[in-house]
Amino acid sequence: xxxxxxxxxxxxxxxxxxxxxxxxxxxxxxxxxxxxxxxxxxxxxxxxxxxxxxxxxxxxxxxxxxxxxxxxxxxxxxxxxxxxxxxxxxxxxxxxxxxxxxxxxxxxxxxxxxxxxxxxxxxxxxxxxxxxxxxxxxxxxxxxxxxxxxxxxxxxxxxxxxxxxxxxxxxxxxxxxxxxxxxxxxxxxxxxxxxxxxxxxxxxxxxxxxxxxxxxxxxxxxxxx
Amino acid sequence: xxxxxxxxxxxxxxxxxxxxxxxxxxxxxxxxxxxxxxxxxxxxxxxxxxxxxxxxxxxxxxxxxxxxxxxxxxxxxxxxxxxxxxxxxxxxxxxxxxxxxxxxxxxxxxxxxxxxxxxxxxxxxxxxxxxxxxxxxxxxxxxxxxxxxxxxxxxxxxxxxxxxxxxxxxxxxxxxxxxxxxxxxxxxxxxxxxxxxxxxxxxxxxxxxxxxxxxxxxxxxxxxxxxxxxxxxxxxxxxxxxxxxxxxxxxxxxxxxxxxxxxxxxxxxxxxxxxxxxxxxxxxxxxxxxxxxxxxxxxxxxxxxxxxxxxxxxxxxxxxxxxxxxxxxxxxxxxxxxxxxxxxxxxxxxxxxxxxxxxxxxxxxxxxxxxxxxxxxxxxxxxx
Numbered sequence: 001x002x003x004x005x006x007x008x009x010x011x012x013x014x015x016x017x018x019x020x021x022x023x024x025x026x027x028x029x030x031x032x033x034x035x036x037x038x039x040x041x042x043x044x045x046x047x048x049x050x051x052x053x054x055x056x057x058x059x060x061x062x063x064x065x066x067x068x069x070x071x072x073x074x075x076x077x078x079x080x081x082x083x084x085x086x087x088x089x090x091x092x093x094x095x096x097x098x099x100x101x102x103x104x105x106x107x108x109x110x111x112x113x114x115x116x117x118x119x120x121x122x123x124x125x126x127x128x129x130x131x132x133x134x135x136x137x138x139x140x141x142x143x144x145x146x147x148x149x150x151x152x153x154x155x156x157x158x159x160x161x162x163x164x165x166x167x168x169x170x171x172x173x174x175x176x177x178x179x180x181x182x183x184x185x186x187x188x189x190x191x192x193x194x195x196x197x198x199x200x201x202x203x204x205x206x207x208x209x210x211x212x213x214x215x216x217x218x219x220x221x222x223x224x225x
Numbered sequence: 226x227x228x229x230x231x232x233x234x235x236x237x238x239x240x241x242x243x244x245x246x247x248x249x250x251x252x253x254x255x256x257x258x259x260x261x262x263x264x265x266x267x268x269x270x271x272x273x274x275x276x277x278x279x280x281x282x283x284x285x286x287x288x289x290x291x292x293x294x295x296x297x298x299x300x301x302x303x304x305x306x307x308x309x310x311x312x313x314x315x316x317x318x319x320x321x322x323x324x325x326x327x328x329x330x331x332x333x334x335x336x337x338x339x340x341x342x343x344x345x346x347x348x349x350x351x352x353x354x355x356x357x358x359x360x361x362x363x364x365x366x367x368x369x370x371x372x373x374x375x376x377x378x379x380x381x382x383x384x385x386x387x388x389x390x391x392x393x394x395x396x397x398x399x400x401x402x403x404x405x406x407x408x409x410x411x412x413x414x415x416x417x418x419x420x421x422x423x424x425x426x427x428x429x430x431x432x433x434x435x436x437x438x439x440x441x442x443x444x445x446x447x448x449x450x451x452x453x454x455x456x457x458x459x460x461x462x463x464x465x466x467x468x469x470x471x472x473x474x475x476x477x478x479x480x481x482x483x484x485x486x487x488x489x490x491x492x493x494x495x496x497x498x499x500x501x502x503x504x505x506x507x508x509x510x511x512x513x514x515x516x517x518x519x520x521x522x523x524x525x526x527x528x529x530x531x532x533x534x535x536x537x538x539x540x541x542x543x544x545x546x547x548x549x550x551x552x553x554x555x556x557x558x559x560x561x562x563x564x565x566x567x568x569x570x571x572x573x574x575x576x577x578x579x580x581x582x583x584x585x586x587x588x589x590x591x592x593x594x595x596x597x598x599x600x601x602x603x604x605x606x607x608x609x
Contacts, residue, residue: 053601053602056518058517058518058601058602058605059600059601059602078522078523079522082517082520082521082522083520085518085519085520086519086520086521087520091518091519093515093605097511097512097515097605099230099512099515100237101230101233101234101237102230102233106226106229109226110226110516110519111519111520113226113227114519114520114521158519
């Protein structure tokens with residue numbers, strides 16, 4: 001068994017809405033080994049997206065610790081956390097979240113603007129990433145000129161272009177038709193198998209979850225298996 | 226790439242960007258026009274020669290001074306030359322056709338005012354013709370007056386029908402010198418008064434005193450005024466600049482109002498741009514959250530938003546400044562009698578450009594603060 005690359009220990013997350021306190025995760029612990037393809041499932045409000053956000057470092061736990069590749073991310077400052085995210089995490093969103101004014105190439109290039117790579121190196125990285133997702137011939141297209149499946153593939157290229165430690169995906173097939181969803185899942189499977197990427201994916205779709213090595217279910221903020 | 230993103234964001238909503246830029250341009254142009262009107266208002270005093278003094282009645286310039294004072298003034302140490310003028314008033318066609326009309330000492334008034342450039346033959350013709358007059362180039366152009374034409378005025382201060390023959394047309398030595406006045410012989414006016422109203426004869430409106438050294442203006446002024454202390458017509462002598470400014474100060478309330486309006490316009494520019502930037506930031510909160518997710522910091526977002534705001538302000542400001550030139554020139558032509566020479570000062574354009582930049586930065590403050598402080602998870606929930 002590989003060493004866990006993600007270690008979640010006794011994490012509690014409570015959201016505050018006005019005077020109300022809404023507990024979302026309760027003393028949750030989880031290890032994700034390196035190279036794992038993990039699917040998180042559960043009903044709406046079960047806390048799966050919150051857990052994903054915590055692992056990705058875009059939200060902070062109320063208590064507990066989260067370690068990714070040996071870094072306790074809960075203790076990092078905002079600026080350190082931003083830098084850490086740019087180096088270690090690739091994000092895939094349900095609604096792609098590409099910038100509409102940028103081409104596919106420019107969207108994929110965005111994370112590289114925060115690196116010290118030369119222009120030529122950036123170009124190589126972007127072309128490689130777009131090649132991996134099969135969109136080398138669409139790099140000058142704007143998002144509105146692409147299908148939903150193609151947009152999501154651009155988003156995946158953007159997620160892998162920095163060669164991150166983990167890829168987190170929040171309902172990556174939730175907005176796609178069946179055929180496109182299959183293509184995206186196949187691509188993610190390829191990233192995991194061929195490129196040894198650790199993937200944590202939130203999904204409602206049992207077919208999508210079947211592609212994962214492991215499926216965990218959350219309910220009311222707790223892992224139930 | 227950040228610069229490219231800023232440029233692409235500016236023109237994401239082309240119509241909105243265009244209207245905002247046009248709004249800023251019109252506001253900057255209006256600011257420039259108002260400031261130019263104010264500058265022009267003051268330009269008369271700015272054109273004043275430092276070696277010229279004006280001696281007038283101490284009570285008010287509307288009261289005359291005896292012609293006999295001239296010889297005494299000429300003898301004051303430091304005085305180089307003395308001439309005199311008299312406001313005539315009168316009506317040409319009707320009261321809407323206004324231009325300045327002065328009865329002057331035809332022999333030497335133009336020696337004291339070298340900025341009025343008159344061809345020597347025309348000046349000689351004027352001096353030799355008691356009914357003659359000299360008019361400014363712009364006045365001649367406006368009414369198509371030519372040498373030899375007759376100008377008929379209806380007197381108001383000095384009742385009667387008055388006819389003058391155009392003997393000369395002067396040009397200003399620089400653009401700010403007005404070219405819309407009319408000068409004729411004081412002797413012609415005085416002859417009429419001797420016959421018809423002797424009590425008003427042999428008086429002048431004010432004296433123009435040329436001095437040897439501008440640094441002696443205060444002493445010479447005091448010496449002249451001391452000559453007429455306790456007389457029936459005590460005098461007040463001041464530099465030509467101070468004399469001109471006393472006219473400007475009469476309209477200080479209007480000038481102040483124009484200045485206030487010019488700054489209100491700056492406020493309007495701010496509101497126009499701030500509104501655009503707030504709408505823009507609200508629509509893009511989700512994108513800002515995505516950028517933050519990718520590792521962009523609050524500083525990056527501030528740069529993107531401030532860059533966009535500043536770019537719009539600078540583009541609009543530049544267009545406004547460019548448009549100010551033709552607008553001011555057009556305005557000057559349309560109101561040539563009131564604004565003989567529009568004075569566009571560099572400071573006006575520096576202020577307009579400076580305000581555009583400051584407003585570009587200020588308009589970005591609120592949206593940038595909002596984008597920088599929003600939590601990623603909240604931003605990602607926003608529907609764009």
